Amino acid sequence: MDTIPNSPAARDIAYFFHPVTNARRHEQVGPRIIERGKGIYVYDDQGREYIEALAGLWSVAIGFGEPRLAKAAAAQMEKLPYYHSFSHKSHMPGIELSERLVKMAPVKMSKVFYTNSGSEANDTAVKLVWYYNNAIGRPNKKKIISRIKAYHGITIGAGSLTGLPLNHRDFDLPIANILHTCCPHYYRFGRDGESEEDFATRMAQDLEDLILREGPDTVAAFIGEPLMGAGGVIVPPKTYWEKIQKVCRKYDLLIIADEVINGFGRTGKTFACETFGIKPDMMVLSKAITSSYQPLAAVLFTDQIYQAVADNTNKIGAFGHGFTASAHPVVLAVAMENLNIIEERKLIQNAAAMAPVLQDGLRKLSAHPLVGEVRGLGLIAAVELVADKATKRPFDPIGKVGNWVFERAHDHGLIVRAIGDSIAFCPPLIIDAAQIGEMISRFRKTLDDAQAWIRQQG
Ligand code: PMP
Numbered sequence: 001m002d003t004i005p006n007s008p009a010a011r012d013i014a015y016f017f018h019p020v021t022n023a024r025r026h027e028q029v030g031p032r033i034i035e036r037g038k039g040i041y042v043y044d045d046q047g048r049e050y051i052e053a054l055a056g057l058w059s060v061a062i063g064f065g066e067p068r069l070a071k072a073a074a075a076q077m078e079k080l081p082y083y084h085s086f087s088h089k090s091h092m093p094g095i096e097l098s099e100r101l102v103k104m105a106p107v108k109m110s111k112v113f114y115t116n117s118g119s120e121a122n123d124t125a126v127k128l129v130w131y132y133n134n135a136i137g138r139p140n141k142k143k144i145i146s147r148i149k150a151y152h153g154i155t156i157g158a159g160s161l162t163g164l165p166l167n168h169r170d171f172d173l174p175i176a177n178i179l180h181t182c183c184p185h186y187y188r189f190g191r192d193g194e195s196e197e198d199f200a201t202r203m204a205q206d207l208e209d210l211i212l213r214e215g216p217d218t219v220a221a222f223i224g225e226p227l228m229g230a231g232g233v234i235v236p237p238k239t240y241w242e243k244i245q246k247v248c249r250k251y252d253l254l255i256i257a258d259e260v261i262n263g264f265g266r267t268g269k270t271f272a273c274e275t276f277g278i279k280p281d282m283m284v285l286s287k288a289i290t291s292s293y294q295p296l297a298a299v300l301f302t303d304q305i306y307q308a309v310a311d312n313t314n315k316i317g318a319f320g321h322g323f324t325a326s327a328h329p330v331v332l333a334v335a336m337e338n339l340n341i342i343e344e345r346k347l348i349q350n351a352a353a354m355a356p357v358l359q360d361g362l363r364k365l366s367a368h369p370l371v372g373e374v375r376g377l378g379l380i381a382a383v384e385l386v387a388d389k390a391t392k393r394p395f396d397p398i399g400k401v402g403n404w405v406f407e408r409a410h411d412h413g414l415i416v417r418a419i420g421d422s423i424a425f426c427p428p429l430i431i432d433a434a435q436i437g438e439m440i441s442r443f444r445k446t447l448d449d450a451q452a453w454i455r456q457q458g
Pocket of ligand 1: 057116117118119120122151152153154225229230258259260261286
């Protein structure tokens, strides 16, 4: 770390409290300052180049440094830099993007509500579920079921939906009325001799048991990422969503699809609801909607929900929910241009075409002594490292090797994400075959280093 007084690193340590960071360790190692980006690459203040194999935080679909988004933002700033959409006000970016999203949705949706983050969007989804059930005279039907290892954000509501101990511990989460059912990770939680289909049946049975224990009249909704992201890139087992949806319909639960990572091409289709045959009542979108050039998320919901909510607003005066920056016109203008680029450059088709290159390429690492499982779909994947391949025994403590790999990868010009000992890949959708090859080659070198390090440690 650069310890020169008043250096950017020293000032960072002095003033900047970092999200999802070990604060004490940060005081020692300081920041890695990223200065600029181009395509799939970012560059630090020492001029070092990295392949951004996680597209930032699973989000920069069109790649870094796209001037058209800067131009779209500047044009909107000059015309109307800000306006809200409370009390019947509107603006063209709001009208155009809403129409576009409803028309893009894989099932018939009615309306779009905008927030600044995925967390706020999931809070909005929770509030809509509660509001809807109040509106239709079911005030006891309020519990929402999420899953262990789900990631839905970090606000009090969304953080409660999240099913990861780090996001609950010492924050006094989850709040009441949020429950978690099993995580559909076959490699970790499938039983000996159990087929994927049987595992999916057991997952659906666990969900049904939970609903029956709680009382179906008290359970309002099920929320899930079609393919789980930040919990470890967990691809649902075959028939999982079909069976889960059946249970939800049986007990009249709304289905919320959190497409924050999955949406806009990540799984090779526009939405992962198409990939897995999910028919949601609400969809939550973010990240690739602007390629994270601006903060934005959206909640789409069906006409059934809209009609009940609308009647209620008419009774009580207004829908009492909205952010100062909901549907910010500059942000929405950037989203429109980003979606234009995704369409013009056929990035969803590219994701589908590059999927086998990434998935087969990573699966070639399966023979590596550290690799327990390679999983993924489309342009999202994870490689889970284990202490013993035969027994799937994890390293002790979990995360130590993953974190070492995460750190070391930088030396090979690679930015990945470690989730415990699973190393996640989610590159920009613009990536080509040669770049995927280079990314995997940098990762293989890192893995070899890790193996040598583990041997050294004994
Ligand atoms: N849902 C999912 C599936 C996510 O992956 C994330 C963020 N990684 C969120 C919600 C929360 O989004 P934000 O960080 O914008 O609040």
